[in-house]
Amino acid sequence: MLTYVAKRLSQSLLTIFLTVSTVFVLIRMAPGDPAYALAGPLASTGDLEKIRTSMGLNEPLFTQYGIFLKELAAGNIGKSYSFQAPALDVVLGRLPNTIFLAVLAILLAIVVAIPLGVWMAKRADTKRELGVNVLTIAGQSMPDFWIGIMLLTLFAVVFPIFPSSGFTSWSGVVLPVATIAILQIALVSRMVRREVGSNLAAPYLTVARARGTGEQKLTWAYAMRNSSIPILTTLGTRFAGMLNGVVVVEVVFNWPGLGSLVVRALETRDYPLIQATVLVTSVLAVGVQLLIDLCYPLLDPRVRLGKVSVA
Amino acid sequence: MTRSDNVAGGSGFLGEVAQRSLSRRSLLRWGALAGAGAVLAPAVTACVAPSAPGGGATGSTTLTLGLNRSLVSLDNKLNQFDAAVTVQRAVRQALTEIGDDLKPRNVLAESFELTSPTQWTVKLRNDIKYSDGSSVAVEDVAKALEMYSQVNGSFLAPQFPEWPTVTKKDELTFTLDTKAPLPVLSTLMSNILITPAAANKPEELQDGVGTGPYKVASADRGTGTYKLVVNENYWGEKPSVSEVNVRFMSEESSRVVALRSGEVDVIDSITPDSVAQLKSVDGIEIESVTGTRYNQLFYNFRKAADSPMSDPKVREALSYGFDSKSVVEGILGGTVTSAKGVVPQTLAGAVETGEYAYDPGKAKSLLAGLGVSNLSVKVIWETGEFAADVSIMEALVEMMKEIGVTAELQQFEPGGDISSWRQGKAGDWDILGNGYGNQTGLALTNLQGMYAGTAEKEATRDTYHGFVFPEISSKIITATSETDQAKSTALLTQVQKDIWAKWPCMWAFIPNAVLARRARVDGVKLRPINSYQLSTVKVNG
Numbered sequence: 001m002l003t004y005v006a007k008r009l010s011q012s013l014l015t016i017f018l019t020v021s022t023v024f025v026l027i028r029m030a031p032g033d034p035a036y037a038l039a040g041p042l043a044s045t046g047d048l049e050k051i052r053t054s055m056g057l058n059e060p061l062f063t064q065y066g067i068f069l070k071e072l073a074a075g076n077i078g079k080s081y082s083f084q085a086p087a088l089d090v091v092l093g094r095l096p097n098t099i100f101l102a103v104l105a106i107l108l109a110i111v112v113a114i115p116l117g118v119w120m121a122k123r124a125d126t127k128r129e130l131g132v133n134v135l136t137i138a139g140q141s142m143p144d145f146w147i148g149i150m151l152l153t154l155f156a157v158v159f160p161i162f163p164s165s166g167f168t169s170w171s172g173v174v175l176p177v178a179t180i181a182i183l184q185i186a187l188v189s190r191m192v193r194r195e196v197g198s199n200l201a202a203p204y205l206t207v208a209r210a211r212g213t214g215e216q217k218l219t220w221a222y223a224m225r226n227s228s229i230p231i232l233t234t235l236g237t238r239f240a241g242m243l244n245g246v247v248v249v250e251v252v253f254n255w256p257g258l259g260s261l262v263v264r265a266l267e268t269r270d271y272p273l274i275q276a277t278v279l280v281t282s283v284l285a286v287g288v289q290l291l292i293d294l295c296y297p298l299l300d301p302r303v304r305l306g307k308v309s310v311a
Numbered sequence: 312m313t314r315s316d317n318v319a320g321g322s323g324f325l326g327e328v329a330q331r332s333l334s335r336r337s338l339l340r341w342g343a344l345a346g347a348g349a350v351l352a353p354a355v356t357a358c359v360a361p362s363a364p365g366g367g368a369t370g371s372t373t374l375t376l377g378l379n380r381s382l383v384s385l386d387n388k389l390n391q392f393d394a395a396v397t398v399q400r401a402v403r404q405a406l407t408e409i410g411d412d413l414k415p416r417n418v419l420a421e422s423f424e425l426t427s428p429t430q431w432t433v434k435l436r437n438d439i440k441y442s443d444g445s446s447v448a449v450e451d452v453a454k455a456l457e458m459y460s461q462v463n464g465s466f467l468a469p470q471f472p473e474w475p476t477v478t479k480k481d482e483l484t485f486t487l488d489t490k491a492p493l494p495v496l497s498t499l500m501s502n503i504l505i506t507p508a509a510a511n512k513p514e515e516l517q518d519g520v521g522t523g524p525y526k527v528a529s530a531d532r533g534t535g536t537y538k539l540v541v542n543e544n545y546w547g548e549k550p551s552v553s554e555v556n557v558r559f560m561s562e563e564s565s566r567v568v569a570l571r572s573g574e575v576d577v578i579d580s581i582t583p584d585s586v587a588q589l590k591s592v593d594g595i596e597i598e599s600v601t602g603t604r605y606n607q608l609f610y611n612f613r614k615a616a617d618s619p620m621s622d623p624k625v626r627e628a629l630s631y632g633f634d635s636k637s638v639v640e641g642i643l644g645g646t647v648t649s650a651k652g653v654v655p656q657t658l659a660g661a662v663e664t665g666e667y668a669y670d671p672g673k674a675k676s677l678l679a680g681l682g683v684s685n686l687s688v689k690v691i692w693e694t695g696e697f698a699a700d701v702s703i704m705e706a707l708v709e710m711m712k713e714i715g716v717t718a719e720l721q722q723f724e725p726g727g728d729i730s731s732w733r734q735g736k737a738g739d740w741d742i743l744g745n746g747y748g749n750q751t752g753l754a755l756t757n758l759q760g761m762y763a764g765t766a767e768k769e770a771t772r773d774t775y776h777g778f779v780f781p782e783i784s785s786k787i788i789t790a791t792s793e794t795d796q797a798k799s800t801a802l803l804t805q806v807q808k809d810i811w812a813k814w815p816c817m818w819a820f821i822p823n824a825v826l827a828r829r830a831r832v833d834g835v836k837l838r839p840i841n842s843y844q845l846s847t848v849k850v851n852g
Contacts, residue, residue: 031727031728031731032726032727032728033728033730033731036730037726038389039389039463039465039466040389040466041730041733041745042466042469042760043463043465043466044468044469044771044773045734045771045772045773046771046773047463047465047468050463051463054463082383083383083532083533084383084384084514084515084517085517085532090533093531093533094533094534149564152565152568153568156568156572156574157568157571157572160572160573163569163572163574164565164568164569164572164574165558165560165565165568165569165574166536166558166560168558168574251561251562251565252562252564252565253565254558254559254560254561254562254565254569256531256533256534256536260561261533263561264381264561266726267724267725267726268726269726
């Protein structure tokens, strides 16, 4: 077990290293000039050169990368050009807002989507199931920015119940969470329906049913339990994606999280800020993935981490 | 790990943990509980927390501003975008400011007088203190000038032909000396914000100690959120609004919704579409004034001598093919004014030099007369350079088609590579969609920045798109140091006519400075430089 965890940790470190390195190279190859973004169109060529030199951008790419790795090893990812503050601090300052949004949205998705998916699986191919299915397809098809704007118009302008933007009060959480959760509920409930549905039709369940096992137990203790690993994997992947910043929703609701920060960092070619965001989000994504893997044996006793399947 | 990872018997470490301390049943139970919490929490908190409408503006003396750009600093050493001026000047002040009439007037200076062609004598007010209670000293002015001059890439540097030196005469009086006459120094000093010398650095300052009517109670630069409260040490009349909340709302649609819902009181820099939408909403007022920004479809003056675009007659002909009236009314909803000169008419010293007329027949005959056929032009611009940029450019393509000219568009995203293109390093182009802001109220500032190019500057591509005409730049440089008002006016008039004759733009226009406010907010006197004094704003009921 420990060997498995150690192996996964080293794989995770390699993944993070490769991600950060790739982004380091790609953003420098992309068009744009951080010095110009910082100083504006009226800055002279001489001024821009001085700014580039002070940022270390005039060094060859390989040298810049070497300096970056050296600083990274010392825990320093650089100073944000636009905030004039350590980039990691800027990112960590925004991170709790994104985590808060993501956690609430995924919990809401779990609470609604799992019972809904099970309900659909048990009533597969009925008219009511078809109706709900249409709704979930609609939820899956509507872009989140459109849902966000509709919710804003309805609940912030027509019926001014919730704030339209920002995180100025607790009620400001409702609309962004609802916007994110609608898509997640649609996706997860359809997945639950498919997984639970296939388990409900499996021979082992027919046998259990023939032996007089109650329907509730068949559904939740057998079918749902056997579906839990793919469901958990999906939820984990969706959650990790949200931690990368729910860009559109954060921009629409002016939510002070990582998504809106990264948009701004890209617009201003703020390399250290982009790198800090990528580093933090990769650590989170890899961490969540690792956590999910470690949860598998809790959900299915047949799963033994790090062993070759013999079943 | 995937499902194939393992389905073997036996009991591993995690399996044991699962069985002993966290059974699958309890895991599901806790999961359900947490999920229920997630569902109920927002609803419950929505009920117990302050409700949204007016969330930031519930108190009668609280004002909430929604800015279109993030206020990273309350300092202006590097950049100064329009709406920031309102907030920056509420905290930090300069010796002078640009008034409603676009003329300089004293703020921290009690007097600011030209005592010789190269010397200004300034006396500080004796009743001014910083928000921390310390007094404003002559040394603070000297240090401020030194710090502004040391910043790389400052927007101010090109406006100062030379940095003045400060010579202290007594505790409140000093002179500002220059080598050459600088008759517009009182205007230029309106952008030098004064900070305690010990705290000043050659970078954008992050604290908020100033002499303005407000001081910073809390700030989150990361989100661009500031809370300002009244500065008890303010030397002027106390502001009526006791608290100002500043929020950054990048998306215009978000700002409009926030204003409509009453969450913010004032939003700035809005497009014609939003103006049209908000005009019909009860309880919302629009403030509009002709601005000082000069937006242009500027020709590339770095074209080879044998290029048709190097001929001013060709440039003029293309202008006749552009229907500016339709663009102003049909696309921009009348929120801009077509330029009648080479700088905005709102600026001091601006003169009318001509108008952009639409006459496609004349355009075609001129081009034919010049032997120009099958002309293709490449138009570049950065997204958001001005309102309705894409629509204007698409209209341009169709209008050029009418006169037999093919226009190719290339749009750059913000932060992209347009700077290299503008300098002619990345590729060739013919017309650039561009804007030139003005925070001094002086035509001379635009003339210096746009049309005073020299061969020396062009060597480093620091001219305005290659506009280099020695006879023009020498007149501008002379006007800069001319202390005789009549001579200066005559020079400026002549030079603007000379520039117009070169036909630098296909079209130019001056957008209105526009903001929208809740009707309960009074005293927002929008200035052409797209800012207003926060200290005069009142919030009713």
